[in-house]
Amino acid sequence: MKRVLVLTTGGTILSFQTADGLKPGNNDVTELLNEKLLKLSGEYEIDIEAVFYKDSSNIVPEDWYIVKDSIQRSIDRYDGIVILHGTDTMSYSAAMLSFLFAGVNKAIILTGSQIPLSGKNSDGGKNLRDAVIAAADPRLKGVFVVFHDKVINGTRAYKRSSINKDAYISCNYPYVGVIKDNRLFITQEYSYMREKELEAACSVPKLKNKKIPKIFVLKMVPGIEASLIDYILNEGYQGVIIEGYGLGGMPVDNKELMAKIDLMAGKKIPVIMATQCVYDGVNLDTYEVGMTAKKNGILSAYDMTTEAVYTKLMWGLGSTDSYEELVTLLQTNLCGELAVKQ
Structure with missing residues (x-):
C-alpha cells in the first residue's frame, strides 16, 4: 500500500467562517480530512501533519523553509x-x-481549493484526493500543483482566476497530466519535454544557507520615476526583477532611469527582465528598447514566470556568492522553469 503524508499549511481549503470573514482554523481538521479521503481508503495509507495555519497572503519566505524542513x-x-x-x-x-x-x-504536490473543504460544493475534496493519487505515482518526480483535474509543473503554475474552480494554467509549458476516474494520465507533450530536460540536465548546487535576500519587483508603467532606483539602492536590495512590457520593453528614452539601472548592474546587483504578459516570455533581441536594456546589463527571464524568477533568484543568492555563477544558474533550466533550448 502506498504511503502519503499530507502537510497542512492553511489556505481556503482549511478555512472556516468567522465574524471577520473566512480564516484558516487552528482547530483539528484531521476528522474532516479523513472524511474527504474515505474514497481512497484501502488503497493508500495517509498520515496528516499540521505545519501551520495561514491565509497564503500571509506567507513569507521564512515559511518556505519551515515547509522544506517538514518535508525533509x-x-x-x-x-x-x-x-x-x-x-x-x-x-x-x-x-x-x-x-x-x-x-x-x-x-x-501542492493543492488547495476555491471553496473551503467544509463548505457546500467545495472543490477541496476532489483536489485533495487527486493530489494524493499524484503524490503516490512513481512516474512523477519533482514538485507539482494539482488543481481541477490537472497536474502542473511547480515552476509553471499561474493563477488566472480569483473565483473559478479551474483557477490555474500551465504557463509556457505542457500540462504534466490529468486525473480522471482516480487515475493519472501523463501527457505526451510533457513526456517529450521531460525527456529533453533530462538530456540537458546539469548538477544543481546545494543551498549554502537560508538567508532571505531582499528582492524588488519593479513593474513598468508609463511615466515611471527614476528615483525608484535610488530607493532600491538605498534600501540594500540584492536583486531586482523588472516586469517590462511585451517582449521586455521599458522606457529607454528615460536616460536618468537607464543610467541608474546601469549603476545597479555595475554594482553586480542582478537585474532581470520579466514580462507583464502571461504567455510567450521575454526576448531582448527583438526591439530597440529590449536590446538597449540588454546593453545596460539587464538579464532576460526568457519564458519564466515572475513567480519562478523571484524564487529562483532568492534561492540562487543563497546558493552562490559569485555573480557569474548566479547568472549561469539563472540562465540554466533546473526544474522545468526555463525552456530547454532546441
Whole structure:
C-alpha cells in the first residue's frame, strides 16, 4: 500500500467562517480530512501533519523553509508528499520548493481549493484526493500543483482566476497530466519535454544557507520615476526583477532611469527582465528598447514566470556568492522553469 503524508499549511481549503470573514482554523481538521479521503481508503495509507495555519497572503519566505524542513524530516518514509496550501501564493511556494528540492526522486504536490473543504460544493475534496493519487505515482518526480483535474509543473503554475474552480494554467509549458476516474494520465507533450530536460540536465548546487535576500519587483508603467532606483539602492536590495512590457520593453528614452539601472548592474546587483504578459516570455533581441536594456546589463527571464524568477533568484543568492555563477544558474533550466533550448 502506498504511503502519503499530507502537510497542512492553511489556505481556503482549511478555512472556516468567522465574524471577520473566512480564516484558516487552528482547530483539528484531521476528522474532516479523513472524511474527504474515505474514497481512497484501502488503497493508500495517509498520515496528516499540521505545519501551520495561514491565509497564503500571509506567507513569507521564512515559511518556505519551515515547509522544506517538514518535508525533509518525512520524505524518506513516504511514497509522496501533499501540501495543502492557499491559492493566492501557491505559485510562489511551488516554485521555491521546486528549486529547494530540485532532483528529488518522489512527488511533492501542492493543492488547495476555491471553496473551503467544509463548505457546500467545495472543490477541496476532489483536489485533495487527486493530489494524493499524484503524490503516490512513481512516474512523477519533482514538485507539482494539482488543481481541477490537472497536474502542473511547480515552476509553471499561474493563477488566472480569483473565483473559478479551474483557477490555474500551465504557463509556457505542457500540462504534466490529468486525473480522471482516480487515475493519472501523463501527457505526451510533457513526456517529450521531460525527456529533453533530462538530456540537458546539469548538477544543481546545494543551498549554502537560508538567508532571505531582499528582492524588488519593479513593474513598468508609463511615466515611471527614476528615483525608484535610488530607493532600491538605498534600501540594500540584492536583486531586482523588472516586469517590462511585451517582449521586455521599458522606457529607454528615460536616460536618468537607464543610467541608474546601469549603476545597479555595475554594482553586480542582478537585474532581470520579466514580462507583464502571461504567455510567450521575454526576448531582448527583438526591439530597440529590449536590446538597449540588454546593453545596460539587464538579464532576460526568457519564458519564466515572475513567480519562478523571484524564487529562483532568492534561492540562487543563497546558493552562490559569485555573480557569474548566479547568472549561469539563472540562465540554466533546473526544474522545468526555463525552456530547454532546441
